[in-house]
Amino acid sequence: MIIVLKPEATEADAKAILEQIESVKLKPLYMPGTERIVLGALGDERILNNLNIAANPMVENVKPILSTYKQVSREMQSHDTQVKFGDVTIGGGSFAVIAGPCAIENRDQIFKSAEIVKKHGAVGLRGGAFKPRTSPYSFQGLEEEGLKLMQEASKEYGLPCVTEIVDPAHVELLEKYVDAFQVGARNMQNFKLLKAVGQSQTPTLLKRGMSATIEELLLAAEYIYNEGNHNVVICERGIRTFERATRNTLDLNAVAYIKTKSHLPVIVDPSHGTGIRELVAPMAKAAVACGADGVIVEAHYDPQVALSDGAQSLDEASFAKMMRELTPFVQAAGKVLA
Incomplete structure (x- = not known):
């Protein structure tokens, strides 16, 4: 439920209503605006209706939030959220390119790859230290050693870094090394993990599950947001269909x-x-054209020797070409490269 207060309503009026909401064990939200105060109340709407908040003389109007995902919906907030990723802003009219190898393999590889993507205009570095793989025999990542190498490369080239988190117990470990978490497709509905990253303030890139609906994706974002972490970026990474060509x-x-x-x-x-x-x-x-705020791509100094996803990784020449070709599309969309 969204509660819009009258222009003359004070902070004390808002506090009284918030206490009324909290008294029946519902979640109160305080959203002061430039012109008036807006409140939110999350929970069983039957209980909310019994409070009869609309009768309060300081309340201008009350309306229900119809979507199942409440706090991440435009019903709750009409303006776009901007998420800080290091010193880079994702959203708000900029287009961010984050790039790097699928997996961190060794120091030479992550440094060479970081140098390439920085040189050609990327504003963020990606790389996996913990790699959940379909096959147990595939390369699983360097774990903490990989995080250390990622942090070194990040500082050397001035690129904030993001890596995948696979275990709720890893939150404190990753916070020491990276600027953002990535929740991968396989973990999109790992609710313990979503709650754990939600209790951190670390920016979180949430990837869509390969068989997830859009509503399920937004509800996964709601889990993170509801725990207090509002630094959430949605990532569309493709879904599994009957098509086998890609x-x-x-x-x-x-x-x-x-x-x-x-x-x-x-x-x-x-x-x-x-x-x-x-x-x-x-x-x-195409992502620029349909309104995306950025892309995250895999780039490797030598994809032929990559231990993971070499066939989809860009080498220096193809990454540089992509960045050149993106520029007019970003400009046509009324945005600027971050």
């Missing part, structure tokens, strides 16, 4: 749809969305 089907419908329904920033992963190096740049340009 690794996944990159659902760019979802980007445009989410932008109408949620205030959270949305980025696109064309590397996992296609699984084919030659398709990454075209889909990155």
Whole structure:
């Protein structure tokens, strides 16, 4: 429920209503605006109706939040959220490119890859230290040693870094090394993990599950937001369909749809969305056109020797070409490269 107070309502009036909401064990929200105060109340609407808040003389109007995802919806907040990722802002008219290898393999590899993506305009560094893989025999990552290497490269090249978190127990460990968490597709509905990152203030990149609906994705974001972490970025990374020509089907419908329904920033992963190096740049340009706030792509100094996802990773020449070609699309969309 959204409660809009009258222009003359004071902070004390708002506090009294918030205490009334809290007294029946519902979650109160305080959202002061430039012109008036807006309050929120989350919980069983039958209990809310019994409070008869609409009769309060300081209340202008009360309306229900119809979407199942409450706090991340545009019903709750009409303006776009901007998320700080290091010194980079995701959302708010900029287009951010985050790039780096799928997995951190060794010091030489992460440093060379970071140097390449920084040189050609990326504003963030990605790389996996803990790698959940389909096969137990695949490379699983360097774990904490990988985090240390990522942090070194991040500082050396001035790129804030993001890595995947796979275990709620890893929150404190990762907070020491990285600027943002990534919740991967396989963990999108790992609710203990969502709550754990929600209790941190570390920016979190939430990837869509390969079989998840848009509503399920936004409800996963709601889990993080509801725990107090409002630094959430949605990532469309493709869904599993009957089509076998590409690794996944990159659902760019979802980007445009989410932008109408949620205030959270949305980025696109064309590397996992296609699984084919030659398709990454075209889909990155399409991501700009449909309203995305950025892309996260896999780039490796030598994809032929990559231990993970070499076939979809960009080498220096293809990454540089993608960045050159993105510029006019970003400008046409009325945005600027972050």
